[in-house]
Structures are given as structure tokens and as C-alpha cells.
Amino acid sequence: MSWINVCEETSLPIGTGVAAWVAGKAVAIFNLGKDGLFAIDNVDPATGVGLLARGLICEMEGELCVASPLYKQHYRLATGVCIEDNSLIASPFDIKTEQGQVLVLAKA
Amino acid sequence: MTVSKPKLVVVGNGMVGHHFIEQLCSLGLNKTFEVHVFGEEPRPAYDRVQLSKYFETGSADPLMLTSAQDYQDWGINLHLNTPITAIDIAAKTVTSAQGECYSYTRLVLATGSFPFVPPIQGNDRAQCLVYRTIEDLEAIQAAAQTSLVGVVVGGGLLGLEAANAMMQLGVKTHVVEFAPQLMPVQLNDKAGELLCSKIEQLGVSVHTSKATTAIIDGETALHRMTFNDESFLETDMIVFSAGIRPQDALARVSNISIGERGGIEIDDHCLTSAPDVYAIGECALWQQKIFGLVAPGYQMARVVASHIASLSSDSPSQSFTGADMSTKLKLLGVDVAAIGASRGFDNAQFVELSDNQAGIYKKLWLDDSGKYLKGAVLIGDNSDYSRLLDMYLSQDEIAGSAVELLLAGAEDEADLKDTSIVCSCHQVTKGDIVDAVKAGSHKMAEIKSCTRAASGCGGCAPLVQKIIDQTLQAAGLDFNAGICAHFDHDRQALYHLCQVEGINDFDSLMRQHGKPSASGHTYGCDICKPAAASIFASLQNQYVLNQDSGHVQLQDTNDAYLGNIQKDGTYSIVPRVAGGEITPAKLIAMGQIAQDYDLYTKITGGQRIDMFGATLSQLPEIWKKLIDAGFETGHAYGKSLRTVKSCVGSTWCRYGVQDAVGFAIDLENRYKGLRSPHKLKFAVSGCTRECAEAQSKDIGVIATDKGWNLYVAGNGGMRPRHGDLFATDLSSETLYKYIDRILMFYVKTADKLQRTSTWMDSLEGGLAYLKSVVIDDALGINSTLEQQMDLIAATYQCEWKTSLEQPEFLARFNEFVNPSDAPVADANAYQRIREQRFPNIKDVGAGTIAIKDITEQQTTTDEVLA
Numbered sequence: 001m002s003w004i005n006v007c008e009e010t011s012l013p014i015g016t017g018v019a020a021w022v023a024g025k026a027v028a029i030f031n032l033g034k035d036g037l038f039a040i041d042n043v044d045p046a047t048g049v050g051l052l053a054r055g056l057i058c059e060m061e062g063e064l065c066v067a068s069p070l071y072k073q074h075y076r077l078a079t080g081v082c083i084e085d086n087s088l089i090a091s092p093f094d095i096k097t098e099q100g101q102v103l104v105l106a107k108a
Numbered sequence: 109m110t111v112s113k114p115k116l117v118v119v120g121n122g123m124v125g126h127h128f129i130e131q132l133c134s135l136g137l138n139k140t141f142e143v144h145v146f147g148e149e150p151r152p153a154y155d156r157v158q159l160s161k162y163f164e165t166g167s168a169d170p171l172m173l174t175s176a177q178d179y180q181d182w183g184i185n186l187h188l189n190t191p192i193t194a195i196d197i198a199a200k201t202v203t204s205a206q207g208e209c210y211s212y213t214r215l216v217l218a219t220g221s222f223p224f225v226p227p228i229q230g231n232d233r234a235q236c237l238v239y240r241t242i243e244d245l246e247a248i249q250a251a252a253q254t255s256l257v258g259v260v261v262g263g264g265l266l267g268l269e270a271a272n273a274m275m276q277l278g279v280k281t282h283v284v285e286f287a288p289q290l291m292p293v294q295l296n297d298k299a300g301e302l303l304c305s306k307i308e309q310l311g312v313s314v315h316t317s318k319a320t321t322a323i324i325d326g327e328t329a330l331h332r333m334t335f336n337d338e339s340f341l342e343t344d345m346i347v348f349s350a351g352i353r354p355q356d357a358l359a360r361v362s363n364i365s366i367g368e369r370g371g372i373e374i375d376d377h378c379l380t381s382a383p384d385v386y387a388i389g390e391c392a393l394w395q396q397k398i399f400g401l402v403a404p405g406y407q408m409a410r411v412v413a414s415h416i417a418s419l420s421s422d423s424p425s426q427s428f429t430g431a432d433m434s435t436k437l438k439l440l441g442v443d444v445a446a447i448g449a450s451r452g453f454d455n456a457q458f459v460e461l462s463d464n465q466a467g468i469y470k471k472l473w474l475d476d477s478g479k480y481l482k483g484a485v486l487i488g489d490n491s492d493y494s495r496l497l498d499m500y501l502s503q504d505e506i507a508g509s510a511v512e513l514l515l516a517g518a519e520d521e522a523d524l525k526d527t528s529i530v531c532s533c534h535q536v537t538k539g540d541i542v543d544a545v546k547a548g549s550h551k552m553a554e555i556k557s558c559t560r561a562a563s564g565c566g567g568c569a570p571l572v573q574k575i576i577d578q579t580l581q582a583a584g585l586d587f588n589a590g591i592c593a594h595f596d597h598d599r600q601a602l603y604h605l606c607q608v609e610g611i612n613d614f615d616s617l618m619r620q621h622g623k624p625s626a627s628g629h630t631y632g633c634d635i636c637k638p639a640a641a642s643i644f645a646s647l648q649n650q651y652v653l654n655q656d657s658g659h660v661q662l663q664d665t666n667d668a669y670l671g672n673i674q675k676d677g678t679y680s681i682v683p684r685v686a687g688g689e690i691t692p693a694k695l696i697a698m699g700q701i702a703q704d705y706d707l708y709t710k711i712t713g714g715q716r717i718d719m720f721g722a723t724l725s726q727l728p729e730i731w732k733k734l735i736d737a738g739f740e741t742g743h744a745y746g747k748s749l750r751t752v753k754s755c756v757g758s759t760w761c762r763y764g765v766q767d768a769v770g771f772a773i774d775l776e777n778r779y780k781g782l783r784s785p786h787k788l789k790f791a792v793s794g795c796t797r798e799c800a801e802a803q804s805k806d807i808g809v810i811a812t813d814k815g816w817n818l819y820v821a822g823n824g825g826m827r828p829r830h831g832d833l834f835a836t837d838l839s840s841e842t843l844y845k846y847i848d849r850i851l852m853f854y855v856k857t858a859d860k861l862q863r864t865s866t867w868m869d870s871l872e873g874g875l876a877y878l879k880s881v882v883i884d885d886a887l888g889i890n891s892t893l894e895q896q897m898d899l900i901a902a903t904y905q906c907e908w909k910t911s912l913e914q915p916e917f918l919a920r921f922n923e924f925v926n927p928s929d930a931p932v933a934d935a936n937a938y939q940r941i942r943e944q945r946f947p948n949i950k951d952v953g954a955g956t957i958a959i960k961d962i963t964e965q966q967t968t969t970d971e972v973l974a
Contacts, residue, residue, distance in 0.1 A: 007925040015661040018922075021929035029925075035629070051677040054724075056664060058633035061593070062625050067634040069665035069673050074634075 003096070003103040012037070012102060017053035017066065023106035027093050028053035030066065030077055038077035039093035039104050044068045046088055113142045114213035116416070117202055119192045119358065121147030123156055124389030124405035125218030126173055131413035133182050140420065143184045144210055146202075148191040149241060152176055157402055160273040162245045165827050171242070195362035197382040214384045216412055217359060217372060221352035221390035221400070226261065230323030235330060235345040239270040240352075248347060252277035255344030257329055259283075261320060262350035263290040268439040270349040271312055275440065278803055278830045282313045282341060284333070286350075289316055294435070294446035298462065299485045302469045306442045306488065306876065311833045315341070354391045354398055367393040376427040377415045378408050386412045394428060403532040404431030410535075432501060432532070436486075436493045441874035443490035448500045449473055449483030456482065461514040463488075467876075470514050472496070479505050481513075494571055498528040530575065531568045536561035538575055545579040552576065591860055592635035594622045599785065599860040603643050612648055613657045614640050638664040639860045642747055645783035646855045649903040651910050652746075652783075653917060660920075666745035669920070670907055671727055676937070676947035679727060680720040681707070682744035683734050684780065687754045687772035687792075688715025697737035705730060708944045713824075714751030714789065716742060721938075721945055724923045731908040740906040743781060747861075749788045752776040753801070757794030757811075766811030768794030771840065775809070778844065781904040782851065782897075785858040785867075789823075803831045806864040807847055812836070816843050820850060820878070821868040829865045832875045835883065845894065849882045852893035 006020040012031035019042045020027050026042035030053075042050045047070050055066040058074060060083055065074040074083040075090045082088035094105035116137070118125055129145060132138055147153075154171040161170060179186040187204070194203040201211045223238035225231050235251040238244050252258065256279065260271045263285030274281045283290070289300030290307070304314045319336040326332040329342040354371040365373045365381035371393025378386045378394075389405035390398060399405065411428045418425035436445040450473075452458065457474040466488065473483035481500045486493060496513065499506070502525075506513065524530070526539030536559050544559050552573055556562050562569040590596040597605065602617070611617050617640055618630040632640070641662035645652055652667055653660040666672050671679030683698070698717060702709045705726060707719040722730055731741075744750060752775045755761065757768030772792040782788070791802035792809040802808030808819035814837040822831030835846060858867040871877050880886040911917045924930060939948045
């Protein structure tokens with residue numbers, strides 16, 4: 001496992017998501033400003049389509065989530081677990097910034 | 109050998125028969141009796157009171173009160189399609205039309221009534237119908253498809269319901285009444301007059317004091333109805349709704365005592381002249397009275413259930429002591445109510461209010477001392493009904509002057525005593541509802557199921573809701589009218605807050621009026637954010653992906669990328685084709701672009717072309733080419749005006765009377781880009797043949813030789829609804845004004861995702877009220893509404909053109925921030941069907957058959973390519 005440099009911090013707009021390739025896997029990255037960076041699998045486990053980065057950021061009972069653009073399931077940004085159906089998980093990735101670069105920990 | 113259970117037979121499975129079964133089960137008598145229920149209709153009990161809802165939904169499902177499964181679960185034998193033709197009261201058996209014989213220990217007749225068809229020559233001609241069962245409605249619907257004009261015979265309560273149904277089917281409707289006024293049983297002459305004028309404003313022609321003498325062949329329509337005054341009316345269909353008669357034929361042939369003018373005679377326990385035989389509902393005659401409403405029928409059902417229970421236990425038996433026939437309803441959108449002696453009586457004192465400006469008439473009848481309310485009639489404003497009914501039923505002495513009762517506002521409507529009956533169908537008091545709320549039932553649906561309030565005719569639902577709200581508030585409980593967990597406001601309130609306080613960003617809206625989370629987040633959710641975005645756009649009409657104001661983060665799935673997302677995550681593209689008119693050059697340009705990007709193309713229902721399968725990163729390039737070819741965005745992704753469909757119109761069509769296409773294009777150009785609570789569709793037809801199907805649109809315009817007729821609040825979709833005729837023979841200029849006002853009023857006051865149809869129905873007063881606002885400027889806001897629409901029209905921008913001019917915006921359309929790291933693309937993402945590209949997702953097409961077709965067509969395509 002290794003940290004992959006995906007982009008510069010400045011190319012992550014605040015309040016929305018972007019998708020990035022991390023060792024062949026599509027990862028959705030969300031920049032929530034002072035609340036930090038989050039990364040989960042870009043593929044919506046409910047449909048198998050890669051688009052979670054394009055979802056709307058929501059706060060559901062205190063938890064930060066992204067709503068899938070297709071059928072609006074909410075996935076927790078911290079854990080990737082779906083609020084409506086906890087058997088659906090968009091697995092989370094470790095993410096950090098170093099010297100203005102955004103790094104995501106690749107999975108084996 | 110086991111002892112067999114006593115047998116209970118119920119003939120009739122209408123509303124009252126079903127209510128009796130419910131009472132029986134609640135007393136546990138379904139366990140002690142073997143119960144057989146016979147219904148002659150093909151389906152179990154349904155709500156006959158709300159019959160016209162069938163046309164709103166096109167389905168009988170919402171009307172159903174129960175199901176065969178319920179009966180099975182209760183252990184009751186339900187025999188549908190099984191009329192009972194004979195009763196042997198000595199042998200205690202009944203015989204069905206199918207010839208089967210069933211014995212009974214106790215028998216309940218709930219055979220209801222049948223529509224009275226006056227004995228007029230020709231009353232059995234084709235398309236001469238009645239209005240009582242779902243089958244009758246189906247026949248009316250079928251007849252309406254080939255009818256331009258229809259007549260309802262009978263101007264009573266049921267007749268006006270039938271007229272409403274006919275209107276909804278788009279048939280020019282006449283009502284013919286024998287008496288000199290409408291609703292002669294309940295209303296006095298003045299009230300009848302006002303009701304008549306209100307209904308005529310809605311486009312129904314009312315003919316009073318007319319007796320039909322014959323129905324013969326017509327010259328311009330299928331029938332001609334001739335009247336006693338030598339006048340006549342031509343019509344394609346006729347619905348008889350001139351009252352009901354008790355269905356007592358079975359009792360009659362079985363030697364059960366029948367009243368002189370029909371009806372099965374019953375005593376206070378609802379027992380007939382035959383031993384152990386009861387009759388309940390509209391077939392029963394109690395003290396020479398028939399009760400043609402559902403509430404008294406339900407009372408009889410309860411009396412019989414309690415009587416049967418009392419025979420085998422110590423439980424007390426109730427008696428039927430007559431019933432109040434007061435009624436409140438909305439006929440064709442007009443409030444009508446009658447309480448007690450609503451037509452007055454000798455020596456009565458009275459107070460009367462006649463407000464021509466507001467279209468309200470109220471009259472209260474008092475006893476000769478003037479202290480007690482004996483009757484009331486209300487037209488145009490029902491809001492005092494509960495209070496007056498309570499006063500009438502309780503016979504409390506009127507405090508102060510009776511005239512004050514006429515002027516008291518509606519705000520204390522729910523200010524009833526705990527013993528006051530709120531739901532007369534199920535005898536639910538205010539106290540019952542309050543107790544249920546305090547016990548934890550806070551939602552309408554919960555109250556309906558635990559108290560049964562508002563589950564009969566439904567007329568008391570608004571009052572029940574008020575009582576729920578009041579009780580919650582009084583108990584300091586959280587009652588949440590807000591759109592989501594982040595706001596206690598509904599969309600209308602948020603709109604006003606944004607407008608009055610000039611709020612134009614979500615963070616301010618949330619901090620000032622919402623509920624940021626404990627951590628201070630103002631993220632909101634996928635309900636409040638798009639709603640706020642729509643409100644900001646309706647008010648300011650700024651670029652929806654504006655970064656500075658943060659609007660970009662608020663947009664929902666489709667608005668966020670100005671495209672319609674598809675199941676595989678690609679987008680479809682729909683450029684505007686105003687009025688459905690497109691030049692060959694533009695068609696070619698579009699075809700070339702679709703071919704270059706291998707987009708699946710399909711003509712939409714709104715007369716434009718949809719191109720599917722564009723990836724996120726292709727959207728800007730494709731739009732650049734489209735804009736260069738003269739196209740602009742079609743807003744297919746937004747809750748906004750989609751299309752103005754048109755027919756060919758007078759420029760080419762030999763029947764057209766106005767230029768439908770030209771007008772459709774002008775309309776589309778005026779209202780394009782308007783963000784609204786729900787998507788909007790318009791259509792313009794160039795003549796009454798209505799080829800553009802304008803009556804199924806939010807705004808429908810149909811040409812006449814004098815101008816344009818405007819229809820509003822139609823829609824297709826899951827619950828199709830014909831638009832209501834709003835105004836006739838308008839000039840283009842007036843039409844624009846009306847549409848400006850209607851749309852802005854809708855944008856201002858509608859709920860989130862509320863279509864124009866449900867919005868209009870939700871307005872107190874419905875269509876008539878909307879007319880008063882838009883045509884008569886009842887609220888004095890028309891110039892503001894027009895100004896606001898002018899602002900929207902003046903600040904229109906093609907969002908794609910704006911987007912392409914902003915490089916920072918285009919970064920949003922990079923699918924990946926690091927595209928160079930992409931793995932090799934999946935070559936199997938698409939398949940070809942009928943020479944076009946489809947996503948390779950298994951449930952495309954119709955299951956296995958489609959997949960077989962794919963293989964065959966793939967071969968052909970490959971061969972062609974080779």
C-alpha cells in the first residue's frame with residue numbers, strides 16, 4: 001500500500017466532489033474546507049456506476065454524507081456506509097495533504 | 109361432531125355494508141358467527157362519496173376501502189359478482205342469482221340505492237348513463253371520448269358531482285334541473301342562485317325550471333333533448349343524476365314490509381318486519397325517512413352490530429334515533445354547506461349575509477325566540493361550518509346577537525368543545541382526536557388509523573389537521589411543517605424570507621432561518637439545497653452555477669451539470685427547439701454532432717430531440733458545437749419551462765384558425781429559463797381539434813376565431829389531469845399577462861416539487877380563487893407579479909453559453925482530476941440495438957427477448973460494417 005499523489009490541493013473546489021484515479025480505482029474526493037477532506041469509492045454500490053463524486057453534500061442528523069445522483073441514497077463520508085441500507089458501503093480511503101499536494105492511500 | 113356456528117348473512121358490500129363488517133370484527137363477532145357477505149359488483153367496497161376522484165387518478169385503487177384479502181384475514185366469506193335474488197323468511201335462507209342457497213340465523217340487508225332515471229321517452233338511448241358505480245364511471249369516460257357536449261339531468265348534490273366529473277373529462281357540460289334552482293332540497297332560492305352563478309363562471313351551463321319531455325335524434329349531436337317549454341338542447345351524452353331510490357326489490361319480493369314510496373321499513377334497532385332481518389343504509393326507511401348520506405348509514409351499521417352483540421352477551425344495544433343530515437362539501441370547487449332546517453320554516457327568525465363582491469352567501473335560521481340555531485346555509489365560504497354545526501347539534505343558547513355568528517372569523521374553527529363531533533361519518537369527537545395526539549399519534553395518517561377520523565368522506569380532514577396542530581402546539585410539542593430537518597419553514601415561507609430580506613446565498617439563509625447542526629455546519633441536505641437554489645433562481649435569475657454565491661453547491665443531480673443524468677452516469681442533451689419548429693440545417697447539424705459522438709437519439713414527447721450517452725467531459729465540447737450551430741440550452745435538466753408544444757396551426761393547416769407555431773415560439777421564448785417548483789409544460793393548439801394536446805399541460809392555449817382560450821393546471825404523467833378552462837377568447841396581450849401572473853403566483857406560493865394542478869387544488873377556493881387573483885387582482889399583486897416576470901425574461905441567459913465562457917467552470921466537467929492515471933477503458937460498456945448505442949446494463953429492453961434481438965442485430969450491424 002502506498003500514498004498516491006492525485007492532484008494539487010487548489011484543484012479541489014470547496015463544497016463539492018471530484019473523482020480521481022488511485023492505482024486503477026476511481027475514488028470520490030470531497031473538500032469540505034475546515035471540516036477536512038474525505039475520500040470514498042466513487043462507485044455507487046447501489047448501482048455499480050462511478051459517480052458519487054458528483055453527488056450533493058448533505059448533513060443528515062449531524063453526519064456528513066453524499067447523496068448519490070442516481071437514486072439519492074446517502075453515504076456517510078467518514079465510513080462510506082449508506083444511511084438507508086447499511087449493507088451498502090462505498091469503502092472509505094485515507095486521504096491527506098502534504099505541501100499542497102493531495103495524497104490518497106491506495107488499497108492493495 | 110362440532111356444533112356449527114350461527115350464520116350471519118350480509119347482502120350488499122357498499123360503504124355501509126362494509127362499515128357493518130368492520131363493526132362486527134371490532135366486536136369479535138366474526139369469530140362467533142359464520143359470516144357470508146354478498147356483493148353484486150365485481151369488487152369489494154369502495155368510496156362512492158369521492159367517486160369523481162376516479163377521473164383524477166384514472167384508477168379505482170385510491171377509492172378502495174378494503175380488499176378481498178382483508179375479508180379472508182377476518183375469516184369472512186366474501187362472494188362478489190353474486191346478487192341475491194330471493195329471501196325465504198320462513199325457512200331463513202337466501203338464494204343467489206347463481207342458484208345457490210344459504211341459510212341464515214341473522215340477515216342484514218345493505219342493498220343501498222339505485223339512481224332514479226326519469227321515465228322520459230328515449231332514456232335508454234346510447235350514451236344515456238347514470239353515475240353510481242365504478243362501471244358507470246368507465247361508461248361515462250368511454251362516452252366522453254367521443255362527446256363534445258354532455259348534459260347532466262339533475263341539479264342536486266349528485267348531479268353537480270356528475271357535472272364535475274364530466275368537466276374533468278373535457279366535455280362542454282350542461283346541467284338541467286326541474287326545480288327553479290340548484291340543490292332545491294338543501295338550499296333556499298338565494299343560495300341556489302349564487303351557486304348557479306358560480307358554477308356558470310366555471311363554464312357549466314345551468315338550465316333550471318326545465319322538464320325533459322323526450323330524447324330524440326339530434327342534428328348537430330347524437331341526441332336532442334326537448335323540454336316542456338318547447339326549447340331543446342343537443343348533446344352527445346346524458347348522465348341521469350336526478351336522485352336515488354332505495355334498492356328494496358329483494359325485500360319486496362320476499363314479503364318484507366316496504367314503505368308507501370319505497371324503502372325497507374325498520375324500527376329503532378334497524379329490524380325489519382321479518383324476524384331476525386335487519387336493513388341499514390340507503391335501502392332502509394326509518395319513520396318514513398330515507399337517509400341518503402353515508403354518516404347515518406354508518407350509525408345504523410353500528411346499531412345493528414351492537415344489537416347482535418347484545419343478544420349473546422351483556423353488552424348494551426344502541427338504538428337508531430334519526431340522524432343529522434347536515435352536509436358540507438366542495439362542488440366544482442365551490443364551498444357549499446347546509447345545516448339542519450337549511451331551507452327555513454314557518455315563524456323562523458333569520459339573519460342573512462349576502463356579499464356579492466366576495467361571492468359569499470350565508471343565512472342562519474333561528475327558532476321564534478331567536479335564541480337557538482335551527483338551520484344554516486353557506487355558499488362560497490364553509491369555514492364556519494364546524495362551529496355552526498356544533499351550535500345546532502348542541503342547541504346551546506346563542507350568546508349575544510345572532511348576526512355576530514355571520515361575521516365571526518374562521519380562525520377559531522378548531523375551537524370546539526371536546527364533545528363536538530368532528531368526523532360525522534365515524535362519530536369521532538374533537539376529544540378523541542386530542543387524546544390520540546397526546547397518546548403519540550402526531551400524523552394525519554396515524555390519526556386516521558387509530559380514531560378513523562377523516563377516513564369516511566374525508567370532508568373533515570382540514571379540521572382534523574388543525575386540531576392535530578393545535579394540540580401539538582398547546583402541548584409544546586415539536587410540530588414540523590418544515591421542508592426538511594434543517595428548516596421549520598415550507599417553501600412558500602422560505603421564498604418570502606429570501607425575497608423580503610434579500611437573501612441570496614444558502615449560508616445566510618441557513619444561519620438566519622435554518623437549524624445549523626451542533627457543530628455549526630450549514631451543509632443542509634438534498635431537499636433544502638435544491639429548493640433554495642430554485643428560490644434564488646426564481647428571485648434573482650442568476651447563473652445557476654455561480655461560484656461566488658455558492659449556488660453551484662446547491663444544485664441537484666441534473667442542474668449541477670446542466671444535463672440529464674442517465675442510469676450509467678452519462679448525460680442526455682436536449683437543445684431548445686422552440687414550438688417544435690426546426691430548420692433542416694439545424695437538423696443536419698444536430699444529426700452530425702450525434703453521429704460524431706455516437707449519441708443515441710430519440711424524439712421526445714415535447715417535440716424536440718434528445719441525445720443520450722454523452723460523458724461528463726464531452727458535455728462542454730458538444731454544447732460548443734450546438735451553440736455554434738445556433739442552438740441554446742433546452743433546460744431539460746431543470747425544474748423550469750420545458751417545451752411549448754404546438755400543432756401546425758393556420759399557416760399550413762386547412763383547419764387552423766390561429767398561428768399556433770408562431771405563438772408557441774413566442775411563449776417559449778418569454779418563459780424559458782424560469783425556475784419553478786416543478787417542471788412546466790405548455791402547448792398551443794391552432795383550433796379546437798386540439799392536436800397539440802394543450803389540455804394536458806400546465807398552461808394550455810387553444811385558438812378560437814376570436815382569440816385564445818387558456819387552460820391551466822393540466823398534466824400528464826402518473827396522474828393525468830385535464831387543465832381547467834381559465835378564460836376564453838383572450839387577446840395575445842391579455843394572455844401573456846394572465847400567464848405571467850399565474851406562473852409567478854405559482855412560483856411564489858407553491859410547495860417544493862408541487863405541480864400546478866395540486867397547487868391549484870391546494871389553494872382555498874381552487875380555480876375560482878386563482879381566477880379572482882389573476883383576473884380581478886383580488887390580492888392587488890398583479891403588477892408586482894408582472895414586473896417579476898419581466899425581470900426573469902430580461903435576465904434570461906443560455907446557461908451553457910455562459911458556462912463555456914468561464915474556464916473555471918469547465919473544470920467541473922473533468923471526470924477525473926488526474927485523467928492520465930486512468931486504467932484502460934472497459935470496452936464492453938455499450939451494446940448496439942437497432943443500429944444505436946445503449947448502455948450495457950442487463951435490464952435494458954424487455955428481458956430475454958431483447959437480448960436475443962441484440963445478438964441478431966449485432967450480426968447485421970457487424971456485417972454492414974464489414
